[in-house]
Amino acid sequence: MRRPILALTLALALPASAQTTMRFTLDRETQGHVMVPGDLRYDPVRGYGWEDAARFSVRLPEGNYRVTLTLGRRAAAETTVKAEGRRLMLEAVRTRAGRSTTRSFVVNIRTAALPEPPANAPGGAAVRLKPSEIGSATWDDKLTLEFLGAARHVSRIEIEPADVPTLYLTGDSTVTDQRAEPAASWGQMLPRFLDSGIAVANHAESGETLKSFLTSHRLDKALSRMRPGDFLLIQFGHNDQKAQWPQTYADPAITFRAWLRAYIAEARRRGATPILVTSPERRNFDAAGRIVPSHGDYPAAVRAVAREDGVALIDLTPMTVTFYEALGPASASLAFNDGGKDKTHHNNYGAYQIAHMVASRLAAAGPELAGHVLPEGRAYDPAHPLPPETFALPASGIRSDKRPEGN
DSSP: OOOOOEEEEEOTTSOTTSOOOEEEEOOOOOTTOEEEOTTOBOBTTTTEEESSSSEEEEEOOSEEEEEEEEEEESSOEEEEEEETTTEEEEEEEEEOTTEEEEEEEEEEEOOSBOOOOOTTOOOOSBOOOOTTTTTOGGGSSEEEEEEESTTOOEEEEEEEEOOOOEEEEEESTTTSOOOSBTOBOHHHHGGGGBOTTOEEEEOOOTTOOHHHHHHTTHHHHHHHHOOTTOEEEEEOOTTTTOTTSTTTOOOTTTHHHHHHHHHHHHHHHTTOEEEEEOOOOOOOBOTTSOBOOOSTTHHHHHHHHHHHHTOEEEOHHHHHHHHHHHHHHHHHGGGBSGGGTOSSSBOHHHHHHHHHHHHHHHTTSOHHHHTTBOGGGSOOOTTSOOOGGGOOOOOOSOBOOSOOSOO
16 A cells, blocks of 8 residues: 655744754645655655554654644554554554544653763763664664554644653563564563653663663663653662572672662762662462462562662552453463463553553652653453453564564
8 A cells, every 4th residue: 555645844943942842744845845656765864654564753862752643544543553662652542534643652762872961071971882782773863753554644744842741661571662572571562551741761671680780771771761750760680599690690699789879879869769669570370370479589689679778669560460360370471471481571452561560659658740641551350350352452564473572
């Protein structure tokens, strides 16, 4: 099917102090507009274009951007929108024939660059990316939107800088923006449950621990952009518990708690609000159909630090246990990657359910966050999950047979 032509308006005549808005519309040729064919490939010099049949990119400096889409056309349409590393922004927005609707959300984009430390000062000039991260949508100089659905239709796009609070996510492969289907994590599903008044900056990465996240300058990157009024979600433990990783192992009674408190202190020093999260449990059933705990004393350590330091807590460990047991040993596999062979990493369905859990507890974490959780995200009962057979989400075009790293 031939895609329509996009028209681009760059408001470059605005004063230097004004914000610049980029407008893309489906329209006839008009003075002041640059016509962009639907098959025009992205070019870094031009600064915009299509990555493939579904993904459109615009070169922009790192920061938060409000994206406003006009959806609909003469025929009925249903459009799902993802951004950057497959972050779910809009889910199955339906428009009747001849009608349109406008939806907005905020996308956070970033590069690996860090402010270079002064001469002779320790530190680094960039995040130490893994080979699999280099060139990914998570760490480039573009804002990428992916339009999905058999009957999708986007008729207008507007992009402008957004001055909104940012919710920073730190963690491992169960949180990160998984780069390819069929894997998914709760961090990349979370934006779907939040309104356009807050941005999600998912800095989590596969295989990370509290210590490696710091030594690879990932925490430095988040802190370099953090401002008063922002939030920092902290979920570690999957890999910190691995004694076979001697350089990053953290004892749950001593060093793990100390590392958590360092993250909390760094957030508070910048006027941000820290929130601790216990790890999703692994899917290990016993003969009686009960989940066998795999995280040892780590969830208890997170709870203790939250209690002692007055930090909000999202206790995912017991919620995910309830979720898996409610599905049962046979159906619980339908929430996991690699056709259920993977017992740690989730697929779109599992990640979506856990993101709903997180959103429901964000609503209870304080009024500042509660106001940004959409009505449909404010309550979740893990004992009565949505049946996996009824869940449908269009898959991204980026697919991989490789299992996620870590855990």
